[in-house]
Amino acid sequence: MGWESHITAASADIDLIDILWRQDIDLGAGREVFDYSHRQKEQDVEKELRDGGEQDTWAGEGAEALARNLLVDGETGESFPAQFPADISSITEAVPSESEPPALQNNLLSPLLTGTESPFDLEQQWQDLMSIMEMQAMEVNTSASEILYNAPPGDPLSTNYSLAPNTPINQNVSLHQASLGGCSQDFLLFSPEVESLPVASSSTLLPLAPSNSTSLNSTFGSTNLTGLFFPPQLNGTANDTAGPELPDPLGGLLDEAMLDEISLMDLAIEEGFNPVQASQLEEEFDSDSGLSLDSSHSPSSLSSSEGSSSSSSSSSSSSSSASSSASSSFSEEGAVGYSSDSETLDLEEAEGAVGYQPEYSKFCRMSYQDPAQLSCLPYLEHVGHNHTYNMAPSALDSADLPPPSSLKKGSKEKQADFLDKQMSRDEHRARAMKIPFTNDKIINLPVEEFNELLSKYQLSEAQLSLIRDIRRRGKNKMAAQNCRKRKLDTILNLERDVEDLQRDKARLLREKVEFLRSLRQMKQKVQSLYQEVFGRLRDENGRPYSPSQYALQYAGDGSVLLIPRTMADQQARRQERKPKDRRK
DNA sequence: TTAACCTGTCATTGT
DNA sequence: GAACAATGACAGGTT
Secondary structure (H helix, E strand, C coil): CCHHHHHHHHHHCHHHHHHHHHHCCCCCCCHHHHCHHHHHHHHHHHHHHHHHHHHHHHHHHHHHHHHCCEEECCCCCCEEECHHHHHHHHHHHHCCCCCCCHHHHHCCECHHHCCCCCCCCHHHHHHCHHHHHHHHCCCCCHHHHHHHCCCCCCCHHHHHHCCCCCCHHHCCCCHHHHHHCCCHHHHHHHCHHHHHCCHHHCCCCEECCHHHHHHHHHHHCCHHHHHHHCCHHHHCCCCCCCHHHCCCCCCCCCCHHHHHHHHHHHHHHHHCCCHHHHHHHHHHCCCCCCCCCCCCCCCCHHHHHHHHHHHHHHHHHCCCCCCCHHHHHHHHHCCCCCCCCHHHHHHHHHHCCHHHHHHHHHHCCCCCCCHHHHHCCHHHHHHHHCCCCCCCHHHCCHHHCCCHHHCCHHHHHHHHHHHHHHCCHHHHHHHHCCCCCCHHHHHHCCHHHHHHHHHHCCCCHHHHHHHHHHHHHHHHHHHHHHHHHHHHHHHHHHHHHHHHHHHHHHHHHHHHHHHHHHHHHHHHHHHHHHHHHHHHCECCCCCECCCCCEEEEECCCCCEEEEEHHHHHHHHHHHHHHHHHHHC
16 A cells, blocks of 8 residues: 555544554664564564563473482583482492493393493394393493482382492302302403303303293293292392392383473473464564574665665655656665665555554654644655655755645645754755755765766855765664664574574473483383393202392393303403593 | 653774 | 775663
8 A cells, every 4th residue: 555545544534644654664763663563573572581581480490390300411511310310320239339330331231230321222132132231231330320319219119129339239249259160260251252152161150042041941940939039129029138139220210200290391391482473483584694684574674664765755755747866766775785675665665654553653753743744734745754864845846846736825834844843954954055956865876976966066165065974974874773673683583593492402302301211111121121031040959049149241142141240340340441541 | 850762973993 | 095884882852
């Protein structure tokens, strides 16, 4: 809808006119300033920020509550459930020695020792139960984990399976030495060659091939014996002797409730962000860089509005007949670098000031305009679009002025006063100095054309000086407007980026929870399998092996060895030293 | 009257 | 070096 049509409509409704005038974008400020959607977006952003703050508060509370169960990763700064490591500690307490190093992972077959860092190539490992156990061997240092990740007292899993650090069982009690001989050769068993050794050749080792499980059962008796010698806790219930030895490796893992809690929190954080507003923001800001501006939506069009204002002013001022050459040349230069393209100008000009009514009054301050007055002077429409530096209509060619016949003499004076008020200081100066061309030309003409224009007139030094000042100030004015809009856009874009990052963080946190949950499930499976296998093992007398004295070790060839814990501990220490030496 | 905000302007710097 | 854009700082006007 054109501006004239607005005025026409305005004549029928003074209030509407007032609104329209308030919407007039022909101020120094860019149209973006008045852009309702833009301001709406701003408000949305602010609102969301406030909401975000509330969310943050809420999240903070949640985080605070969570902090009891979360530990902060010193390296990444990420917090993670403390229960998880606590579980690990309980696991390590029960199975290997307290100093069980991660390096043991490949050699010790203690599924209960699964560490948080265990690899996720579980598919392969699940192909072979023992392979899974190998993964479990990646246990964390027990003592450290005990200190750092003490499971909450109320944790059922850890309570059931955790072993007191000083439990004699953990004191390297090596019954195997009495029955299985010295340890000197045991070290050899842990060497890579061990795997190639005939299992049967070592009396200390009981080869346990997966395929032999059935034979084992047949050899060592029924599962009933398991109940006799195997601590019930190995099967899920506590036992005074063996209980601590086979703690639930998963006891420290996030329990379901906690995981769900985290998920819900994350979800709330993420979804607390109003999707509508989010999408709105996304639509509003499609500029990729913080500084880039969407000429059609973003405030960047300030310059365009500026340009539109100037062009519209010139065109409207010359609307009567001669579409001034000035307007054409001005539109060429249009707005200053910040944005402004002719299309935008045209578009905005065509849109008039209507599009963003509600908010325009807020941001469109027509310092020198009296809407009431203007509403009475529809032919002065160009005033509304007149750029601050545009020459006042009185200074324009008579052809640019509306027919005098349409004016009353009484109103003429008012109009003159009003127009005087509409003019900027430079316009007043220009008129006082009788500058023969408009400020629009002075400001917006390219240098060459500008100089050419000056050369056409005989101008005094004072006039030339004023013209240069007008040009400088005019350009700087637009530059300042662009600069301010750019700054505003930058802020808005940064706000959007913050929101995006918050969403990403929530998503990643949710994924992390999912991974931890699946890991816990896998550990539970491994634990049950380990217990099942270990519980079925029987010595020569048909008695079950004590978990505190023996452990299953997975060999690379797929076989499983039953080894004394002391061996495992020693091997663990040796492998623990290796990485340290390498670092040195 | 005052504070907050908007806008124009100047000075400066970088391109 | 001129022209210009960008920007911080300031002042004046408006709400």
